[in-house]
Amino acid sequence: MPPVIWYPLQLKKIIQDTDTTWRFLFDLQSDDVFNYSAGQFLTCDLPTGEKRAQRWRSYSIANANQKNNEIEFCISHKPGGIASDYFFHNIKIGDTIKCKGPEGTFVLPKNNDLNLFLICTGTGIAPFRGMLQEMQTNGHSFQSVNLIFGTRKQADLIYGDDISKWNSELMNFNSHICLSRQLIEITNYPEGSTYYHGYVHEAYKLILKDKIHPKESYLFMLCGWAEMIDQAVITLFSELGFSREQIRFELYG
Numbered sequence: 001m002p003p004v005i006w007y008p009l010q011l012k013k014i015i016q017d018t019d020t021t022w023r024f025l026f027d028l029q030s031d032d033v034f035n036y037s038a039g040q041f042l043t044c045d046l047p048t049g050e051k052r053a054q055r056w057r058s059y060s061i062a063n064a065n066q067k068n069n070e071i072e073f074c075i076s077h078k079p080g081g082i083a084s085d086y087f088f089h090n091i092k093i094g095d096t097i098k099c100k101g102p103e104g105t106f107v108l109p110k111n112n113d114l115n116l117f118l119i120c121t122g123t124g125i126a127p128f129r130g131m132l133q134e135m136q137t138n139g140h141s142f143q144s145v146n147l148i149f150g151t152r153k154q155a156d157l158i159y160g161d162d163i164s165k166w167n168s169e170l171m172n173f174n175s176h177i178c179l180s181r182q183l184i185e186i187t188n189y190p191e192g193s194t195y196y197h198g199y200v201h202e203a204y205k206l207i208l209k210d211k212i213h214p215k216e217s218y219l220f221m222l223c224g225w226a227e228m229i230d231q232a233v234i235t236l237f238s239e240l241g242f243s244r245e246q247i248r249f250e251l252y253g
């Protein structure tokens with residue numbers, strides 16, 4: 001095995017998208033172009049303790065590879081969480097942390113002849129943002145792409161401008177915003193999305209009720225925390241009868 005390379009990541013900008021989710025834009029310092037596939041993640045070694053369990057945290061890369069060594073993370077604040085406290089209270093513009101990677105196989109499938117469901121909650125949108133940016137730059141030939149994005153309220157929604165853009169510019173793309181703690185009547189942003197009051201599971205079940213494509217043409221990619229992913233796997237596999245191979249996920253914890 002080749003030796004692990006730790007790259008310096010220098011913080012360039014913080015965008016405070018919502019009260020609890022911020023975007024961190026870094027410059028990965030290397031003489032070479034840093035290559036990765038949209039959807040992969042990096043593992044950071046943070047100055048947050050002595051032991052590996054206190055220091056190492058993984059984050060999905062939230063931007064497509066523009067071959068300019070820019071890396072974006074979107075991180076939610078978990079009060080009392082060692083790493084997220086560091087990102088929200090300690091790190092400053094110009095600071096450098098170490099990261100290794102890229103890692104992970106949660107990337108766009110090679111088979112383009114699919115109906116793709118990208119299902120996420122909160123910062124689980126990060127790998128999909130990279131994938132959708134890539135589709136926007138290079139085009140895609142999936143039969144359809146459905147983003148199903150769950151947050152509590154509209155105020156918690158991240159990447160709304162990107163979603164509006166994908167709604168109008170990306171071929172065969174639809175986005176579905178699920179607000180679990182807000183009624184949908186007062187919602188009109190992102191423009192062009194369909195809104196639901198409830199959890200992501202109700203939304204994709206409703207969309208799939210009218211499905212017109214052969215069952216084997218569907219691929220479900222899930223990203224986020226265990227509660228959502230466990231429920232989605234049960235619903236898609238046990239209730240709706242899709243096969244295990246049609247369900248892929250990136251579990252945050």
Ligand SMILES: Cc1cc2nc3c(=O)[nH]c(=O)nc-3n(C[C@H](O)[C@H](O)[C@H](O)COP(=O)(O)OP(=O)(O)OC[C@H]3O[C@@H](n4cnc5c(N)ncnc54)[C@H](O)[C@@H]3O)c2cc1C
Binds near residue numbers: 060075076077252
């Ligand atoms: C492959 C991978 C990619 C990841 N990508 C991201 C990402 O893009 N953005 C991101 O914010 N996190 C991401 N994570 C999670 C991240 O690595 C940390 O676990 C997270 O930042 C919390 O770390 P902490 O030290 O603040 O909290 P800890 O002290 O480690 O966490 C305490 C507990 O709270 C749980 N927890 C923490 N945050 C949340 C939350 N928001 N919702 C529900 N439970 C939570 C953890 O599972 C743990 O049980 C990813 C994890 C993996 C494995």
